[in-house]
Amino acid sequence: MPDIGDAAKRLLLGRPVRSDRLAHTLLSKRIALPIFASDALSSVAYAPDEILLTLAIAGVAATTVSPWVGLAVAFVMGTVIVSYRQLVHAYPSGGGNFEVATVNLGAKAGTTVASALLVDYVLTVAVSISSGAQYAASAIPAVRGHEVPLAVGLVILLTLANLRGVRESGNAFAAPVYLYMLAIGVTAIIGFVRYAMGSLPMAASSALTVVPSPGFDQGLAGVAGTFLVLRAFASGSSALTGVEAIANGVPAFRKPKAQNAATTLALLGIISASFVISILVLARATGLRYVEDPARQLLKNGVPVGDTYVQHPVIGQLTETIFRGFPGATGATVAVSIVTGIILVLAANTAFNGFPVLGSILARDGYLPRQLHTRGDRLAFSNGILALAAAAIALIVVFDAQVTRLIQLYIVGVFVSFTLSQLGMVRHWTRRLRTPADEQEHRQMRRSRITNAAGFLLTATVLLVVLVTKFVHGAWIAILAMAVVFILMQSIHRHYNSVREELALGDDAEAARALPSRVHAIVLVSHLHRPTMRAIAYARASRPQVLEAVTVGVDPDDVAALQSEWESLNLPVSLKVLDSPFREITRPILTYVRSIRRESPRDLVVVYIPEYVVGHWWEQLLHNQSALRLKGRLLFTPGVVVASVPWQLASSEGQTGLEDHVRGTVPRGL
Incomplete structure (x- = not known):
């Protein structure tokens, strides 16, 4: 029986890899970009949707400010990217936000960051996979009503792929990610060319009327309107998730590790910000409508469209509009929808790379069970991968694979880690400025400190906005989960410390x-x-x-x-x-x-x-x-x-x- 089990394991995961082959698993920038950036890139598929959906509460006129909300999100992303490029150079060991906060702010701050990131990684898998399942349901009618088992099956497939090793999963996932970037890029370029030539059609949903929710009859006027714009900005800030995975994954890069990680960060920021802004601008130009409850919020000739109306995601509506009139337009629309659904599934791969590495570091330092620190026979952190999969499946089942419900729990953790890590970097540069160095080096340190101080103020502001606008909509669940993980890690750490003292050699x-x-x-x-x-x-x-x-x-x-x-x-x-x-x-x-x-x-x-x-x-x-x-x-x-x-x-x-x-x-x- 053990031989049968071992044979099945080898069939699924492959042969064991020797420890001296670890260097061969390191990633080039070409492979690292789809592995670590797939989360942030995939947010292009739902961050604009959430911005438009939130603004639609105040009626169709409110959605005209969506490009400005997207521009604000892009500005925050740029600031965070610049700050993280400095972080990976200063702390290339792979501890990322956890190491920065621990070294500069203390162990409890580091544990807070770690608990926030662990929860957010689990949510990344749940949100991405659930969103992919919904895309599949919109494209394949037979899948509708079976999103939960489909999502669970996708998590299991990703788990098996990652158990085979980081490099193997990266090679398998690189092509779909690059196809997705090509599909969105070509769609945006054609859309802007048609807009400049005056031949861009209006979206099919543009003929519908959006009914404002009670209290928003005057659009975005007043305090309620301002609050709604801030809430839309908070939802759109989900585009920043995944940036921290590169800081945690520096050891997985080929040498020079820090430089390659910094370059990958820059590419991630440029591509992701460009896509988000392009989609929002084109959505406004085509008059696209996207609401939370289309059956009641959308009117056709003054009558609600009813439950028979199928509302496709924003990218689906845009591709159908932009390619309208072209030969093979239907095929192009289906192709973009397929690669978008695939990238949403693969986005979870970022968490499957970030969570096990962070779990290994925490286990090494005694904050998690030590089983998470060891690599499996394929040189992957197998126990961390399995723990992440189990937690994500539980969330998917509990929240019925509904992105709208899960998204409210999202990004709280990542902005907690952003804020504390930026504060830690400010402390880092302040301490370095006290050491002897030439004037040019001191000038560079002062510029770096200003950059990280700006990043701290900006991410702290966004965190406050997220907490205020999303707390009652579900963010409190994420905060509670972080508190539970924090207490659990502190308890494990105290236990290991007491055991170490008890076992220490005396006479x-x-x-x-x-x-x-x-x-x-x-x-x-x-x-x-x-x-x-x-x-x-x-x-x-x-x-x-x-x-x-x-x-x-x-x-x-x-x-x-x-x-x-x-x-x-x-x-x-x-x-x-x-x-x-x-x-x-x-x-x-x-x-x-x-x-x-x-x-x-x-x-x-x-x-x-x-x-x-x-x-x-x-x-x-x-x-x-x-x-x-x-x-x-x-x-x-x-x-x-x-x-x-x-x-x-x-x-x-x-x-x-x-x-x-x-x-x-x-x-x-x-």
């Missing part, structure tokens, strides 16, 4: 020198701490004929540090390092143990495994995972005894389950 190094040896034994070592010392002492007490400590070499730096510490303590046990080119723990140990059995079939091999004893079920999820897998395999190996050497953590006190029994059976008075 226990002498415990390894206690007794002579008589039996053949292998002590498994991952770190040099108290549980390791206890396991060595127990192994020596059994007097093995051969005694050696064994560790698996997954990370060269960790192995070198362990060997150095081992030699400095002068322990009377040799340390053997098993090579693991595919970063596996279980297989190298099994192979080594079985080789001993083959050489000496009459020998008894005793494998000592240090194991934590915890008091709460949730702590078990954070510890002993590798030990459980290894014990399960070793128990089926003939001639091998597995000895678990327990180390009771503080939380296990009073958790034996015998206390109440003893109190109930011992006579009173004894």
Whole structure:
């Protein structure tokens, strides 16, 4: 059965990749652009829709300001792009907003940024996939009513593609993203040429009348109108999502990493801003109508169009209008709709690259379970990919794959991270200005600080607008989710810190020198701490004929540090390092143990495994995972005894389950 499972895994994901092949997975700008920019580029498919939909609340006249709202969004995007280009040069390690906030503003600010980004990555997948499912439903009538299962299936397909590795998913997704850019670019160019020549047709929906919502009979006049424009701007700011993924993904670029990431950022900003403004200008020129409830808000000859009216997305209406009268116009419209639907699905790939990398960094620093830090056998952060997929599927099911409901939760997190990271960069340059440097370098630092200060003020203003205009429409759910993730990460961090302090070496190094040896034994070592010392002492007490400590070499730096510490303590046990080119723990140990059995079939091999004893079920999820897998395999190996050497953590006190029994059976008075 394991062979069948392994074969199925290889069929879906491919063969394992050696650790020394990591450099071959790095991305060129040509591949990095579709991988990291697909989220921001895909927002072109729904950010203009949300702007027009919001402004339509005040009637058709209000939609005439949509290009100006788009211009404001583009201005914010440009400022953020310039600021992030400086960020990737200053912090190219891949920590992005989390690292900037942690280093310059403190650990809690960093955790706030991380919680905001994690929630926003999940929402990115849910919104993008749901939007793609809706595009499919508008193009294929048979899909209507089945958007949720379609969206869930698409998430599963993306998960499998990303589990195969970053480079493989990038190669697969590059062509559709470039086709999408070509389709939108050609559509916009033809639209502007026809507009300049006076031959641009009016949209089919231009003949319809938009009914203003109660309280907006006077259009955008007054405080309510201003509030509505700000709300439209907040919805349109979803076009900025995905920018932070490049800052988090700098290590995935080829050298020079920071320069290539900065260039990709610039390309992303120029293309995305141009597309958003072009669509809004052409929508105004063609008189396009787009509302939240077309059956009641749109009138034809003074009568509501009713539930039979099908409202297509803005890009669908634009392509039908712009290509009208051309040979093959229907085919061109369908082609643009298809590539748009595909890019909306692939936009989730940005989150599938950003979330696992950020999760790995947080796990490394002790804010998330450490299982998220390790790469899978395809050099992808498999556990992070699976966690993201599960959370996104849950959101899609709960919100019924409706973009209008999900979009209200969107972009709060990304602007929280934007704002704190820009403030962190201001602190960064202020600190750097205190260090000795020539005048030219100081001038550059001062210019950079001004840029980041402008970015902070602008993103903080947008964040305030988003919170005020979207809070009651669902943004409070995103804020609540961020708070829950923040508290969870802080709790995990405190737990890991307390365990580290509890396991730290004191005077226990002498415990390894206690007794002579008589039996053949292998002590498994991952770190040099108290549980390791206890396991060595127990192994020596059994007097093995051969005694050696064994560790698996997954990370060269960790192995070198362990060997150095081992030699400095002068322990009377040799340390053997098993090579693991595919970063596996279980297989190298099994192979080594079985080789001993083959050489000496009459020998008894005793494998000592240090194991934590915890008091709460949730702590078990954070510890002993590798030990459980290894014990399960070793128990089926003939001639091998597995000895678990327990180390009771503080939380296990009073958790034996015998206390109440003893109190109930011992006579009173004894």
